[in-house]
Amino acid sequence: MDVLGHHFGGNVLLVGAQAAAKAVELAAGLFQAPYETRQLPGPLSLPSAQRGTLVLQNVGLLDPDQQSSLLLWLDANPEVRVVSVHPSPVFELVTQGVFSDRLYYRLNTVLMSDPVFAEETLSAVTH
Amino acid sequence: MEAARLLLVEPDDAARATLQSAASRFIDVEGHREFATAHARLRVDPFAFLVTNLRLHAFNGLHLVYLSSSGGEGASPCAIVYSVERDLSLAREIHKAGAFYELASCLPVTIAAYLTAQLPARDRRNPAYGDRRQLFRGGRRCWDHHLASRTK
Numbered sequence: 001m002d003v004l005g006h007h008f009g010g011n012v013l014l015v016g017a018q019a020a021a022k023a024v025e026l027a028a029g030l031f032q033a034p035y036e037t038r039q040l041p042g043p044l045s046l047p048s049a050q051r052g053t054l055v056l057q058n059v060g061l062l063d064p065d066q067q068s069s070l071l072l073w074l075d076a077n078p079e080v081r082v083v084s085v086h087p088s089p090v091f092e093l094v095t096q097g098v099f100s101d102r103l104y105y106r107l108n109t110v111l112m113s114d115p116v117f118a119e120e121t122l123s124a125v126t127h
Numbered sequence: 128m129e130a131a132r133l134l135l136v137e138p139d140d141a142a143r144a145t146l147q148s149a150a151s152r153f154i155d156v157e158g159h160r161e162f163a164t165a166h167a168r169l170r171v172d173p174f175a176f177l178v179t180n181l182r183l184h185a186f187n188g189l190h191l192v193y194l195s196s197s198g199g200e201g202a203s204p205c206a207i208v209y210s211v212e213r214d215l216s217l218a219r220e221i222h223k224a225g226a227f228y229e230l231a232s233c234l235p236v237t238i239a240a241y242l243t244a245q246l247p248a249r250d251r252r253n254p255a256y257g258d259r260r261q262l263f264r265g266g267r268r269c270w271d272h273h274l275a276s277r278t279k
Contacts, residue, residue, distance in 0.1 A: 008193055009223050009224070010189060010193060010220065010223065010224060071216070074216065075215075075216050075219075078219060078223070089185065091184065091185035102214065102216070102217070105181060105182060105187055105217060106216060106217065106220060108185075108186070108187050108190075109187055109189045109190065109193070109220065109224070110187070110189075110190045110193060111185060111186055111187065111190065113185075
């Protein structure tokens with residue numbers, strides 16, 4: 001049973017050492033829509049496209065202003081899907097108060113950190 | 128024919144006990160504290176209802192909604208996702224997943240309606256409007272309230 005079927009419209013948070021490669025695989029494979037990538041830390045220019053996929057590398061490095069901008073942008077662009085990537089658990093940043101709780105639950109509609117979840121979900125892309 | 132069952136996922140023991148007590152008058156309830164155990168159960172058994180907190184520590188209750196609906200159109204349970212505070216953008220995300228959005232404070236009362244009433248295919252309420260179910264409505268009750276407040 002795959003959680004990311006063709007009807008899936010949520011955002012995905014990938015956590016772990018292999019997450020960056022999986023994010024590109026996910027964006028280019030299953031979602032089959034144009035995608036843009038933003039690398040953090042650095043300036044966050046959010047795309048004007050109303051559809052497609054945005055891949056955010058090192059999402060845990062978003063500063064508080066960037067987190068607020070991203071939340072507003074998500075509200076204004078409900079059709080855009082976001083695939084976020086971070087090498088370590090972002091939830092720890094939430095508990096430390098460094099990462100917005102609201103943004104976290106917007107970005108992790110599906111969280112893939114355990115290899116079992118990752119395999120289960122990615123099989124939709126590769127088969 | 129097997130009786131309909133409800134899968135409840137709530138990390139807080141007291142809140143889970145309250146919801147379990149409210150729902151078990153109408154349906155068999157299986158309560159879970161952890162995302163992982165609920166995830167494992169949904170993968171092997173169908174449930175008529177899925178009731179989950181949006182915030183399951185590191186995980187999101189919507190993950191379970193998508194998982195439960197991935198078995199096909201007929202297999203999808205009625206999903207209710209709740210949060211402690213009203214949040215418009217999270218409510219939109221919940222609607223997008225095809226689930227009903229509720230406030231945690233209302234759910235112990237409203238869950239009876241979910242379990243006994245004929246529900247629409249999806250939540251059509253606009254989360255931008257406030258929840259008026261706990262307010263006095265117009266007419267007699269409103270007038271009684273007005274009189275009671277004048278005599279205080």
